[in-house]
Amino acid sequence: MDRNALRYALKRPIGIFDSGVGGLTVLKALRRKLPHRDFIYLGDTARVPYGRKPAAMVAEFAYGITEFLRQADVEGVVIACNTASAAALPELARHVSIPVWGVIEPGVEAAARMTRSGKVGVIGTKGTIGSGAYQRRLEQLGLTVWARACPMLVHVVEEGLASSPESELLLHHYLDGRAEIDTLILGCTHYPLLHDAIQRVAGDSVALVDSAEALAQAVNGSMDPEPAGGGAGRIVHFVTGDPAAFAHTAEVIGEVAGEVVPLPVTELIRLQARAPRFAAG
Amino acid sequence: MDRNALRYALKRPIGIFDSGVGGLTVLKALRRKLPHRDFIYLGDTARVPYGRKPAAMVAEFAYGITEFLRQADVEGVVIACNTASAAALPELARHVSIPVWGVIEPGVEAAARMTRSGKVGVIGTKGTIGSGAYQRRLEQLGLTVWARACPMLVHVVEEGLASSPESELLLHHYLDGRAEIDTLILGCTHYPLLHDAIQRVAGDSVALVDSAEALAQAVNGSMDPEPAGGGAGRIVHFVTGDPAAFAHTAEVIGEVAGEVVPLPVTELIRLQARAPRFAAG
Secondary structure (H helix, E strand, O other): OOHHHHHHHOOOOEEEEEOOOOOHHHHHHHHHHOOOOOEEEEEOOOOOOOOOOOHHHHHHHHHHHHHHHHHOOOOEEEEOOHHHHHHHOOHHHHHOOOOEEOOHHHHHHHHHHHOOOOEEEEEEOHHHHHHOHHHHHHHHOOOEEEEEEOOOHHHHHHOOOOOOHHHHHHHHHHHOOOOOOOEEEEOOOOHHHHHHHHHHHHOOOOEEEEHHHHHHHHHHHHOOOOOOOOOOOOEEEEEOOOHHHHHHHHOOOOOOOOEEEEOOHHHHHHHHOOOOOOOOO | OOHHHHHHHOOOOEEEEEOOOOOHHHHHHHHHHOOOOOEEEEEOOOOOOOOOOOHHHHHHHHHHHHHHHHHOOOOEEEEOOHHHHHHHOOHHHHHOOOOEEOOHHHHHHHHHHHOOOOEEEEEEOHHHHHHOHHHHHHHHOOOEEEEEEOOOHHHHHHOOOOOOHHHHHHHHHHHOOOOOOOEEEEOOOOHHHHHHHHHHHHOOOOEEEEHHHHHHHHHHHHOOOOOOOOOOOOEEEEEOOOHHHHHHHHOOOOOOOOEEEEOOHHHHHHHHOOOOOOOOO
16 A cells, blocks of 8 residues: 555554554554554564664664654654663653653553562563663652563563473573562563463562553553544554564464555664754764 | 666676675675775675575575676676575576685585594585585585584674574584584685684684685685786675665674675566576475
8 A cells, every 4th residue: 555545544543652563462452452553663673672772873763764654643642662762752752743652661660550569570681771760760750670671571572482491591681680670671572472471480479560561551551542533453563674574473473464565674764864863872 | 786887886896795795705805805906895794694584495595696797797706695606506606707716615625634533524404405506515625424404593793693692502402413524615705703702612622614704715816916907995885785784784794894885686587587487396
């Protein structure tokens, strides 16, 4: 479908983006809550993974993608990626005139509600943990924080190895030395796929916060369930890499819910050229 | 630089491709042997990794890329990726009029020369090992084969974790149960970066075959050191993903040796549409 046809087929969609397929866990959660809304999902598979890239680079990606979504007439933008949320927010939200939701604030709030001991853990990519975004917000709320970068976990999920010896080995490596916590934020939208393995390794005394679910609740709380004139619950996926390859990787997360349209990454790079200087840079 | 300017700037270059940055180990080895030749390196970063994708899909990628390189007037094509070599060869070579080298045959031949016990191991991606390409060729030579898919190792390398606890953990997991072998083929162009860790885990009694090095020797043996009229040793990298993201990931392998030019993946998908049906499909 061409870009103009799309604009008329979708009614004030909600834009969601991620470096690849991880954000599909957020899309799933959102569709359950807002079944009548239309969505545009943008998977930036030409540049996946974001997790080890410099924050300034990821912030520019986020800016270009947000511009693209804005031009597609979205009512709001959901950054369904912890690394991009950490790198681009809150600066990005100040530069655009539509609502932008990130995944960090809802996860922090959910953890603050859930913890009884006040000792909270968070795991995520190198970029997310290295940014200190979760740690800062949790500490501002008076919580004690244990944080750990788990660079291999996103790959375990995408390789379809969520339930495998590799996943157990790596989870023990990342979690066994943790401080005493009663709540653990899954600070990557891939990690809900590892929920059961993480619960096993962390033990039943640790409550897990699914940041995809927390984000979906936050968006749901501030959007009308239907756009003006009613929506059809239609989904279009734009991907910067190969649509067939995206569909194949997405199988590990769940179904691709709508049409998959290729989007040249050079188009996003052009939009980025107008990005303001981010604090992260 | 535009496509036509490139055609006149490079003299009968050698084309090399990989799913991403792994093939840079092959480019490095080739440049040492053929410093006066020009090279085009194509990194298909919009579709990386190839290792878990269906063989028929990867074979189509290889066909489209070879067509693109042929149109850029390359003298031959080097498939610097084990997964693509396993998926596309020998069928691909029959469909094009220029030489096509894959990484499997040179690795097999090197292992056959090196082994004394006749017991050879091979490790690679799911796609490479699942194809049975190495196993078949080694067995045809009368060798006893132990093979193991190691899906996480390519990610260990790209995350910059070649020397890390994660790498040790995963290597023990993949190698500790191996059969008795005296030679081990590193059947992925990322694995030379893990050479020291693999040697440590496998022990000194196991000789490692670097398939990137073996491939470079095979190409060197059948190409003139200079093209007619002399070459300048110039390199151009085409990448289907974001050039800046490519350069960043490539840092773990070594330098990016020349200009990096974006190539829309949709252009390769168009070229693939003319692909013959591969046996792999």
